[in-house]
Amino acid sequence: MHLSFEGAAREVTGSCHLLTVGAHTVALDCGLFQGRREESRAKNERLPIAPTALSAVVLSHAHIDHAGRLPFLVARGYRGPIYATPATRDLCALMLADSARIQESDAAYLERKGRPHAPPLYTTADVTQTIAQMIGVPYGRWFDVCPGIRARYHDAGHILGSASVVLECAEGDARRTLVFSGDIGRSGLDIIRDPDPPRVAADVVLCESTYGNRDHASVSGAKAQLGETVRRTAERGGKVLIPAFAVGRTQELVYDLHGLLDRKQIPAVPVFIDSPLATNATAIFELHPDCWDRGEALVRTDADHLLRAPFVTYTRDVADSKALNSRRGPAVIIAASGMCESGRILHHLLHGASDTKNTILIVGFQAEHTLGRRIVEQRPQVRIFGEEVSLLADVEVLNGYSAHGDRGELRRWLDAVRADGSPAPRVHLVHGEPEAQDAFAAALAADGYAVDAPPRGDTRTL
Numbered sequence: 001m002h003l004s005f006e007g008a009a010r011e012v013t014g015s016c017h018l019l020t021v022g023a024h025t026v027a028l029d030c031g032l033f034q035g036r037r038e039e040s041r042a043k044n045e046r047l048p049i050a051p052t053a054l055s056a057v058v059l060s061h062a063h064i065d066h067a068g069r070l071p072f073l074v075a076r077g078y079r080g081p082i083y084a085t086p087a088t089r090d091l092c093a094l095m096l097a098d099s100a101r102i103q104e105s106d107a108a109y110l111e112r113k114g115r116p117h118a119p120p121l122y123t124t125a126d127v128t129q130t131i132a133q134m135i136g137v138p139y140g141r142w143f144d145v146c147p148g149i150r151a152r153y154h155d156a157g158h159i160l161g162s163a164s165v166v167l168e169c170a171e172g173d174a175r176r177t178l179v180f181s182g183d184i185g186r187s188g189l190d191i192i193r194d195p196d197p198p199r200v201a202a203d204v205v206l207c208e209s210t211y212g213n214r215d216h217a218s219v220s221g222a223k224a225q226l227g228e229t230v231r232r233t234a235e236r237g238g239k240v241l242i243p244a245f246a247v248g249r250t251q252e253l254v255y256d257l258h259g260l261l262d263r264k265q266i267p268a269v270p271v272f273i274d275s276p277l278a279t280n281a282t283a284i285f286e287l288h289p290d291c292w293d294r295g296e297a298l299v300r301t302d303a304d305h306l307l308r309a310p311f312v313t314y315t316r317d318v319a320d321s322k323a324l325n326s327r328r329g330p331a332v333i334i335a336a337s338g339m340c341e342s343g344r345i346l347h348h349l350l351h352g353a354s355d356t357k358n359t360i361l362i363v364g365f366q367a368e369h370t371l372g373r374r375i376v377e378q379r380p381q382v383r384i385f386g387e388e389v390s391l392l393a394d395v396e397v398l399n400g401y402s403a404h405g406d407r408g409e410l411r412r413w414l415d416a417v418r419a420d421g422s423p424a425p426r427v428h429l430v431h432g433e434p435e436a437q438d439a440f441a442a443a444l445a446a447d448g449y450a451v452d453a454p455p456r457g458d459t460r461t462l
């Protein structure tokens with residue numbers, strides 16, 4: 001039995017790990033690499049295994065850096081099962097189609113401008129075939145992945161449908177229990193439930209480490225800071241531009257803006273959710289009230305209050321989206337993608353980044369070499385669609401809205417996986433940049449964990 005690390009290894013995108021038990025190999029996630037354009041293109045095109053040699057895929061959640069390469073795997077001939085929670089399957093139907101469309105429209109835009117570009121990695125037809133191969137499995141139920149491996153999902157509290165996975169592996173007389181964390185969320189959010197760590201006395205844990213070296217502001221502190229940013233930007237007549245994953249942060253932000261307005265802590269500025277995907281994702285939230293945080297008593301009748309409001313406009317058409325660029329006066333515009341790598345946020349940044357009245361509000365993790373990261377670093381000039389744009393807008397970072405737990409939350413999750421009295425599991429850190437991983441590894445090693453952070457292509461025996 002062995003594991004090989006083929007993505008999100010010493011970095012945060014391209015999540016993919018191969019688990020081999022006997023004659024069968026299973027992929028845990030099959031995500032898209034993002035970052036430097038040519039480099040990620042090359043990484044995305046190189047599959048770590050022949051698609052026909054793969055027995056199954058077990059998916060942790062629908063974010064593109066975990067699921068976004070599935071249609072490419074299918075386009076190259078994979079026809080086996082792809083397991084996911086029912087909400088993840090529904091979200092994938094939207095998000096993968098959106099990913100295909102974004103790739104198609106970015107290529108068309110660059111084509112019109114006469115700039116060099118690569119063809120899309122996959123088409124909408126590949127996405128349809130991918131969804132046909134997905135099998136929904138609810139939390140808490142064992143399912144057979146392939147001979148020698150059975151699995152069970154636990155809520156990871158990261159986005160709707162997100163999961164950590166327990167994998168029981170058997171080969172001959174040998175038995176091993178592996179836990180794959182997926183992305184671990186924060187505790188105390190209003191919509192998404194708190195993470196539910198599998199208390200299974202695991203032998204080996206694959207643990208994410210995005211914020212392994214950081215503490216976040218409290219959830220309530222983040223709300224206050226959101227209000228302050230909107231108030232200040234509105235006073236000078238500017239727009240607040242928020243790059244956000246269409247699923248998760250967008251819904252939490254709308255919910256909190258509604259609360260801030262109710263309490264008159266922000267002026268009545270119009271809010272535009274400039275993303276057909278976010279609009280559709282909101283409908284999927286309503287389809288899965290079973291995934292909502294019951295502690296907050298967010299029952300079905302709250303859905304309108306939660307996600308729709310008179311001051312919120314969901315724009316679908318490209319023409320409406322373009323009209324926002326020339327719109328005057330204060331506004332909040334939330335658009336994907338979360339790391340400013342593609343999507344409508346690019347057009348808003350192209351038009352708005354050089355206006356000193358505006359604020360670019362960063363609410364999620366920005367990977368190395370992405371436009372979002374360069375904005376966080378406040379580079380004087382940034383490149384958008386091949387044009388040099390002066391970055392004169394205010395830039396604010398709100399880590400309290402992170403979909404990822406901070407080092408304390410990661411540590412509490414990991415300690416819970418190690419059931420009472422059982423020896424510490426071997427920990428392989430994934431989904432983190434070297435600085436965060438090394439700091440987290442040092443802290444874990446000091447407390448008796450055997451821990452490493454394997455680079456891409458490395459293999460470990462279970």
Ligand SMILES: [Zn+2]
Binds near residue numbers: 061063
């Ligand atoms: Zn994620």
